[in-house]
Amino acid sequence: MERTLSIIKPDGVSRGLIGEVVRRFEKNNIRIAAIKMINMTKIQAQGFYAVHKERPFFASLTDFMSSGPAVVMVLEGENVISKNRELMGATNYKEAAPGTIRADFATDIEKNVVHGSDSPQSAAFEIGYFFNSFEIID
Ligand code: ATP
Numbered sequence: 265m266e267r268t269l270s271i272i273k274p275d276g277v278s279r280g281l282i283g284e285v286v287r288r289f290e291k292n293n294i295r296i297a298a299i300k301m302i303n304m305t306k307i308q309a310q311g312f313y314a315v316h317k318e319r320p321f322f323a324s325l326t327d328f329m330s331s332g333p334a335v336v337m338v339l340e341g342e343n344v345i346s347k348n349r350e351l352m353g354a355t356n357y358k359e360a361a362p363g364t365i366r367a368d369f370a371t372d373i374e375k376n377v378v379h380g381s382d383s384p385q386s387a388a389f390e391i392g393y394f395f396n397s398f399e400i401i402d
């Protein structure tokens with residue numbers, strides 16, 4: 265069993281896509297081990313995306329991520345890190361495979377509805393960034 269961090273970004277929440285995204289996870293045998301809604305501060309978003317701090321889109325991305333409520337989740341399942349990335353689709357929605365969350369709902373390379381950890385190392389960091397062990401249900 266593996267765990268990963270998923271975020272329904274502020275564009276997904278404001279467009280009423282929470283249920284649709286969660287349904288896709290559950291339908292694909294992914295268990296929600298933790299879930300909450302947060303409104304990230306700019307500082308919190310900067311810490312979360314610190315790996316991207318030298319990128320030209322960092323300021324805009326952290327403004328966007330702190331612009332409104334987001335839903336953060338711990339997903340659990342077999343190979344859930346790569347499985348979640350497959351369900352999400354490519355970062356650029358124009359390149360995302362048909363039927364993926366980003367192909368179906370993203371409107372912009374930045375406003376791409378969901379986030380998912382990309383490795384076991386980033387999953388461990390990202391889960392710990394938002395959840396303590398009491399909030400994650402075995
Ligand atoms: P995420 O980390 O959000 O799951 P990802 O791993 O597919 O997405 P990253 O390369 O980690 O993509 O980029 C993080 C986020 O930064 C992207 O999801 C997107 O919101 C934004 N982003 C990435 N590339 C660009 C870009 N060229 N222009 C604007 N925003 C971008």
Ligand code: MG
Pocket residue numbers: 380382
């Ligand atoms: Mg990423």
